[in-house]
Amino acid sequence: MAISPEKRKQVLKDIRQLVLMAAVILTGRSVLADWYVVPTGSMKPTILEGDRVFVWKSAYQIRVPFSKIRLITTGTPRRGDVVVVRNPDGGSVPFVKRLIGLPGDTVELRNEALLVNGKLQKVEFLPPRTLADGEIEILGTEALDGRTHPIRVLPEKPALRNFGPITVPEGEVFLMGDNRDESRDARFFGTRPVIDLLGRAVGVMCGILDQYSSVFAKEGTALLLDCRSLTHVEVRIPSDIRIVICDTNVPRTLAGSAYAQRRGECDEGTRLLREQDPEIRTLRDVNTPLFERLKGRLPEVLQRRCRFVFEENQRVVAFMAAVVANDRRAMRELHRVLVPRGWAAIVVPITAPRTQEDPTIGDAAARLRVYGHPVWRRA
Numbered sequence: 001m002a003i004s005p006e007k008r009k010q011v012l013k014d015i016r017q018l019v020l021m022a023a024v025i026l027t028g029r030s031v032l033a034d035w036y037v038v039p040t041g042s043m044k045p046t047i048l049e050g051d052r053v054f055v056w057k058s059a060y061q062i063r064v065p066f067s068k069i070r071l072i073t074t075g076t077p078r079r080g081d082v083v084v085v086r087n088p089d090g091g092s093v094p095f096v097k098r099l100i101g102l103p104g105d106t107v108e109l110r111n112e113a114l115l116v117n118g119k120l121q122k123v124e125f126l127p128p129r130t131l132a133d134g135e136i137e138i139l140g141t142e143a144l145d146g147r148t149h150p151i152r153v154l155p156e157k158p159a160l161r162n163f164g165p166i167t168v169p170e171g172e173v174f175l176m177g178d179n180r181d182e183s184r185d186a187r188f189f190g191t192r193p194v195i196d197l198l199g200r201a202v203g204v205m206c207g208i209l210d211q212y213s214s215v216f217a218k219e220g221t222a223l224l225l226d227c228r229s230l231t232h233v234e235v236r237i238p239s240d241i242r243i244v245i246c247d248t249n250v251p252r253t254l255a256g257s258a259y260a261q262r263r264g265e266c267d268e269g270t271r272l273l274r275e276q277d278p279e280i281r282t283l284r285d286v287n288t289p290l291f292e293r294l295k296g297r298l299p300e301v302l303q304r305r306c307r308f309v310f311e312e313n314q315r316v317v318a319f320m321a322a323v324v325a326n327d328r329r330a331m332r333e334l335h336r337v338l339v340p341r342g343w344a345a346i347v348v349p350i351t352a353p354r355t356q357e358d359p360t361i362g363d364a365a366a367r368l369r370v371y372g373h374p375v376w377r378r379a
Contacts, residue, residue: 034198035205036084038096042177042184045139045150045261046082046098047204053096055084057199068195077102077173077194079116080147082201085175088189094198097185098149101174103194108165109187112153112180114142115165123151130299139261154181163187173197224320228284235320266309269302283309 034055041049062071077083081099088095101107101116108115113123125140135154142151159181168174172191177183186192212225216232224233237243266283274280276294283306291310295303 036094036096039093042179042182043082043096043098044152044179044182044264046178047096047201048264048267052205053082053084053201054203054205055199056202059200059202060194060197070195077197077200078145078147079105080144080149083173083175084198084201085192086196086198088192088196095175095185096201097175097177097183099173100144100176100186101168101191103168103170103172105168105174106165107163107168107174107186109161109163112161114144116144125153128155129301150178152179152181157181160187166191171195224316228282233320262305265302265305269298269306272297272302273306284313286310287314 034057035052036055038047038049038051038053047053058074060075060077061073063069077099079099079102082096083099084094084096086094100114106115106117108118114121122143123140125138128136128138131137136156138153138155140151140153141148161181166174168191172193174186174191176185176187208227208230209225212232213223217223218234220237222235222237224235226232270280270283273283273286273291273294276297277290280286286306287310291307295306298306
């Protein structure tokens with residue numbers, strides 16, 4: 001089929017626009033900002049394995065796109081910065097480390113204690129704790145030039161706890177991981193040229209609650225957000241409900257909070273539960289009866305973390321049921337968020353006068369997993 005000259009001209013124009021857009025995006029990621037997936041746990045408890053780290057690539061220098069040629073210097077690295085550095089082994093996956101020593105600094109490690117230019121950096125450790133695999137972990141807070149950050153040590157693990165002293169050459173930096181006993185860093189691959197710093201890590205890509213509510217929230221309503229399907233239900237807040245917001249005056253920071261540690265504990269608890277029931281993808285798939293049956297393999301601290309998550313989820317669902325008292329309205333909202341030809345499972349109390357469940361779910365274990373109760377009846 002022949003294409004008219006006007007149509008061909010429009011297609012070529014669209015292709016040029018797409019190519020230009022792709023070039024702009026790729027250049028921006030090469031020069032200004034980008035994100036990287038952290039491949040290891042060497043920065044625990046600050047950053048976890050698999051986290052997506054947002055990197056300000058022009059924090060220290062601007063290069064010719066897709067090269068190591070520096071055009072201009074835009075900033076000076078500081079001790080304590082979390083940086084992304086080119087893989088010292090020549091691999092394609094960069095490393096994420098903390099900058100410990102600047103050019104001319106003398107760095108030394110004595111039995112986990114860090115000294116910079118002969119000055120002992122202050123560290124405060126929490127009491128040791130036993131992890132799910134029996135390993136002993138000690139978390140602490142280290143002050144580097146007045147900037148605090150968490151560190152993690154594993155006292156029973158063979159590690160390089162004494163190092164140096166070493167003087168950082170001109171034009172290079174000394175990098176270490178916050179997970180001191182499980183980090184391959186400058187103690188092993190040496191100092192790195194400043195030109196190899198791809199940028200400063202300024203944050204970890206986190207959840208979507210704040211962003212989602214900023215886009216979709218409306219006055220007088222709450223959003224019931226399904227993070228798995230990225231759909232939501234608008235729930236009008238009854239006039240007799242008052243919401244109280246308290247400002248604790250405590251800022252949330254990546255480096256100074258226990259968020260990564262708590263999230264890691266929840267991930268570990270989920271993994272142990274999934275080993276017993278492969279249907280458990282996340283903690284939203286857990287209910288109280290199921291958890292009581294499977295919790296025996298979880299250490300007490302992981303039980304607390306997991307219980308808080310799935311019970312908080314249950315509280316949200318219960319609130320939704322309480323404020324949406326009108327069944328017809330609830331069904332309309334349900335129909336609105338369903339995709340074409342989609343389906344929904346509606347769970348009713350087991351004590352309801354009339355219930356109807358899937359007759360193919362016959363054994364008690366399956367009923368417990370699906371309905372949260374091993375006993376059922378059909379009407």
